Amino acid sequence: MSAPDIFSIGVLSERSGVNIETIRYYERAGLLQKPARSPGGYRLYRTVDVTRLSFIRRARDLGFSLDEIRHLLDLADQKFRSCRRVHDIGLTHLTEVRAKIRDLRRMEGILATMVKACANGTMPTCPLLEVLASA
Amino acid sequence: MSAPDIFSIGVLSERSGVNIETIRYYERAGLLQKPARSPGGYRLYRTVDVTRLSFIRRARDLGFSLDEIRHLLDLADQKFRSCRRVHDIGLTHLTEVRAKIRDLRRMEGILATMVKACANGTMPTCPLLEVLASA
DNA sequence: TATTGAGTCTGGAGTTCCTACAGGGTGTAC
DNA sequence: GTACACCCTGTAGGAACTCCAGACTCAATA
Incomplete structure (x- = not known):
């Protein structure tokens, strides 16, 4: 664990913002490959794991399930030989992402208006x- | 259950897109008020419940926890007497919403590029x- | 109006996605 | 060589659902 680009689970946790226990859970769930081990059995990670884990965390925050994230990771890992398949999976998620952006924009508008009105001392x-309830 | 604006949990489920079991769970969790009951004990709902439930569903899809949603519902219910409190809670969520929008737009850009490249037959x-991994 | 079949009830168990110990081993710094 | 922080596995707990059993309700139809 002395090489600068090899580090422990604690360091990975710190750099990615993901709980140590959650990292081990993701390993069990198959979202992270089983890492190399030190002679004493400690997990050993590299920078690429920070990237992958940070991505998972962000995607979770955005409401994607682990299954959906698995798909996105497969896209990123270039697991699909067929361009058609990349296209289809990409498009599905693109549609979902755009719907989420639209909803969040609406919420943003409302919240901004309320905060502004409150700053003026007017109870909004x-x-x-209603804004999210409509289809 | 004959009046047009009073309906059963099944109809509410259909109109809001929320599972029947989940509706009952939200009731237990205090996100929905206890509804009126028919003489036989069936839950009776109105249009306002569809609105509220649809909102909860959307917010869950966007990655908000039930606790955060409780706050947002309190805002909508005008539960806070103090403008200061509305301002603070609104601002907190506004910041979170804007961060989510930023992340989603990044994903959107990447996915759109991939889908487009694939449509051209080029495996991208x-x-x-990387795009979400960076702070 | 008696029946039938879809819908609903409660209570409890199961699933997903974490999170928090307990009890023990590892690594390194003095 | 012994502290002390860190990591290991395994298990148990919590949040947010989801499913099921066994019993009851309601509306339609014969």
């Missing part, structure tokens, strides 16, 4: 529910 | 991980 009414 | 390399 809140159309938050 | 995928910088998906």
